[in-house]
Amino acid sequence: MTRLFSILFVFVTPMAFATEEVASVDNIQQFASLIRWSGVFFSLLIVAATWLLLKFINSMVESVGSQFVQYRMLLQKLQSFLQFFIYMTAGLMVFMLSFRINDHILALIGGTLAVSVGFALKDLAASFIAGMTVMIDRPFQVGDRVTFEGNYGDIIAIGLRSVRMRTLNDDIITIPNNKFLNEVTVSGNYGALDMQVVIPFYVGMNEDITLARDLIQEAASSSRYIHLPKPVTVLVKQTITDNYLAIQLTCKAYVVDTAYEKLFETDITLRVMQEFKKHGILPPRIAVQSES
Template structure:
């Protein structure tokens, strides 16, 4: 009976003993961390942070003022400003850290572990893009100079690198795409290494119009364009289109432009020619059906 009573009492007291030990360990950790802080340096660090903020504001005002007066120097000044801001941030961070902490083996181990984790996360995406870049170069789903569609963007591939691919859109924007995106997304290439490319141009006319004449006019306009690539055929497909508000005949012109750089000029040239011929021959667009 005495043994059971002692066991019961120990079971009641054990949780509180363990909780006390855990609390004592946490207090020891806090005291160890507090001993690493140089409190006098913390106050000076606040002044350093404030001075850094004022310096960055002053630098930004100078760059804005000079850029407003001398527009030709705006881009170089902004690049220099970005470099100086990065340098000032790094310098201020090192100064604040050196002033606020007592450097010892624990601090060095903490810094090393933090850097290792940060570099590991950064290198993960970089390594994925590097491997994807090798895959793109070997598999070659597209080439430099190809006109491609990717994630709603349409333009020419200008550079294929180990980390990213650069595309110049028809609006003259440069888009940088990480290589690892090409492993899971669909890429549409319009010419795949060739200089010429097929261009598809739709036209719509009413049901009562002369379909054969309209087809011939479209084919003649495409064949006589200065941008046409004649070794390849010009095709006009006819299809009846039923929409919610109208019935129409859709005529799709498929022709090859001599150079991908002339795609939009080719499309504009054919459209203007066809619209002129339609007007002269009285071929009218579809009429919108009246809703009841």
Template sequence: MKKIFAFLFLIVLSTSVFAADETANHLENITQFTSLIRWGGVFFSFVVIFASWVLLRFTNKLVETFSSQFVQYRMVLQKLQSFFQFLVYMTAGIVVFMMSFRINDQILTLIGGTLAVSIGFALKDLAASFIAGLTVMIDRPFQVGDRVTFEGNYGDIITIGLRSVRMRTLTDDIITIPNNKFLSEVTMSGNYGALDMQCVIPFYIGMDQDINLARDLIQEAASSSRYIHLPKPVVVLVSQEIADNYLAIKLTCKAYVVDTVYEKLFETDITLRVMKEFRRHNINPPMIAVRSTMQ
């Protein structure tokens, strides 16, 4: 029994000594850290932060006022404002750090390690986009000027860079897409380096209408359009389709526009011509669709 008590006493004693050592180490670390802080500079750091906040607020108000009065310079002012904000943030951060800490080897080591980790995480996606950019340039799934569909976005490729690809949509929006997205997503190119591109335009008529006449009218309207690329054929496909519980004849016009820039004008021109000829020849759409629209 005495041996057991002696053994337990030794365990408690060693645990106490270990805990005391840990506490001493923590206290030593805290002491070393607090010795690096300039407590007088901490107060002035808050003053610098407050002054930076006031300066940025004043700059925002100034830019808003000038932007409303000189609209033509609004974009330039906003760019200058963004650059100025970044400059203020960087300057205030450096000043606060220099005023609050005593610079020595420990601080430099800490800064170097933090920057290395931060830059590594920041450059991870950049490196992936860079490698993907080289892959896109070598494999060439699309080219500058191609009209492509990517993740629901449809438009023209205007630039292919090492980090990203820029697309201009048909609504004149500029979309920036990281290159690494193209490694895992499907991209559809409508023309792939050519000026001309196939356009698919559907038309619907009733089951009891003159199908052959309707097909001829569509083919004639497409062939006589000012935007047609005649070296390639005009094809009109006929099929039955069930839509909203009614049968209809679907006539799909496949024709090539002379330039992708005129795609929507080409579709509009053909649609207007076909609808005009359908009315002149009494070719009607599906009756149920007309009744539901009238109701």
């Protein structure tokens, strides 16, 4: 009986492998028949043309935005929507040119999408849905200066999968869209070109607080980066720390363009420090405990 099974195994095994090879060849041939090879070449041309078009649009927006600063926000928003339209149009054209649309290709696409969304592409699908939510809900816009998870910078692109941020150190950060559904995002200007800048100053308890406040007010109002239609406010409060008592004067002023935020802060700080030195206004003294 054992010998009989061995003989059957010797004959059946090659037949099984042969059947699998024939089925594999049939699947490859069936898949190859769905591809329109004459359209693959044109699809490559469309991909190349799309890439060149996006590069041209990006360079035009940067060039025009640098010359006409007042239209920079609008141009960046239009660029974001135009890129989305170009991606969708190019993808549809490539698909229509490269495949023969029939029942087999539709069944293949349907099965692939079902498996992908359910398993391999669940994170991508979540980012896609979150991207649509971000575009509709608009917690921030392209060009906004935002704070997200400890990162601070400008939103330069809002895509279907991710959002790109340029930090003040000129680093590009890519953030998946689904992150914005559960985290807090702080927008400093929310679509406007100007933005409030908060600069704290500290003076000693015995200094002329009224004079210090007036000097800060004057320094901020005379800065070349100030946005004068909005008010300049200087708030005063006493602060207590472990080592010293001090008076904190907080300057709140609006910079004319978010791109000049740090230059604005530096300009005001230098002016205030110079005026404090001229008028003899001293910083708080740290109380040093004597050793026993």
